[in-house]
Amino acid sequence: MSSDGAEVATQEKVRLGVIGAGWFVSRRHLPDVKSNKHVTLTSLCRRDSDARAKMESHFGLPPDSGFDDWRKMVDEAPIDAVLIATPNSLHYEQAKAALERGLHVLVEKPMTLKTEHARELVDIAKERDLKLAVALNPPHWAHCHRARRAIQSEQMGEFESAALYWTGSAAHLFGRAPRPANLSGVVPPTDYRADPELNGGGYFADGGPHLISEIIWLTGLKVKRVSAMMDAVPADIRIGITLEMENGAIATICSIGDSQFEQRRVRNIFGGANGSVAIIHQEFETHIQIRGMEPVKFREADLAPVAGPIANFIDAIQGRTALFSPGEHGAEVVEIVEAIYESARTDRIITLN
Secondary structure: OOOOHHHHOOOOOEEEEEEOOOHHHHHOOHHHHHOOOOEEEEEEEOOOHHHHHHHHHHOOOOOOOOEOOHHHHHHHOOOOEEEEOOOHHHHHHHHHHHHHOOOEEEEEOOOOOOHHHHHHHHHHHHHOOOOEEEEOOHHHOHHHHHHHHHHOOOOOOOEEEEEEEEEOEOHHHHOOOOOOOOOOOOOOOOOHHHOHHHHOOOHHHHHHHHHHHHHHHHHOOOEEEEEEEEOOOOOOOEEEEEEEEOOOOEEEEEEEOEOOOOOOEEEEEEEEOOEEEEEEOOOOEEEEEEOOOOOEEEOHHHOOOOOOHHHHHHHHHOOOOOOOOEHHHHHHHHHHHHHHHHHHHHOOOEEOO
16 A cells, blocks of 8 residues: 555556446446556455456456455555545545545545535545546546637637536436346446435436536536426436526536437537537537637547546556546536535525535
8 A cells, every 4th residue: 555645656557446346347447447557456345255256357356356345455455546436425435545545546426425525535635645536527538628628719709508418228227227138347237326325316416427527627617506406306317407607607407317219319519609519429529610710520539539537547646647537626516416406405596605
């Protein structure tokens, strides 16, 4: 275990441990770990011994080298950093313990369930000179980097509005439909998302942080007021949201998690005084139109890739770059998500501090 974040920058590889070695990390993060020459996967933590053994075998770790208790792993494993991908309600305690033991932390979204907890983690990381990153998608997508430059450009003019439409068929993750037989991943997903206490809410608690991140990261603006409507609180799966931004602009979100249309549908539009950016389809086809300029169109696959959460995290630890999605950004997202649930629960407009 590293006692000083500065030590890792001099090491050849960052030693990484995973708390919550399950379905999601097996298909999202661990393939990136194994292909990254600057990081070594040294430890996995999973309470289910059979699932842990499958993960160890698949990702090349010695049999029975993992842990069934995350506290023991944080205290004893030869690691410099941790990836936390447990149920959302556990993120705060685990991230805090890791930071206090001198470990860099990459935590899945949402960073925490409470704003005060997120801000506390940011303060601890700063005090100890440790990297604290949050795995929010927009800062790690190339099309969002390109769209951000356009939205915040002088040519686009003042930001006026956004409308995010995002529907998908995720009911099986929330115990509302049979689980598909062809799910990718080394081990199957657990059912924690169906428990609002473990998940911190319903569908929006799980995927909504990405949408909030997209709005505030692309525009560079803070949210002033929040109004939300959900089909059920806290076990939502259909959500409508209105956000008032600090400059008076209005952003809306329509997010449906139990669509009968199997493919994900995306149509996100950002409007400025002199033009617009539209992000559509699963390929994230992006259209940029600015008055007096030639329209631009591209897909995510057309652009040079941007470092994903693992690569960016490791690069930042070793001093090659800054974090795209630091704890401060994650904490801002938590504050807005928390206000959204409060608005839906109380049927009131919530003003943020």
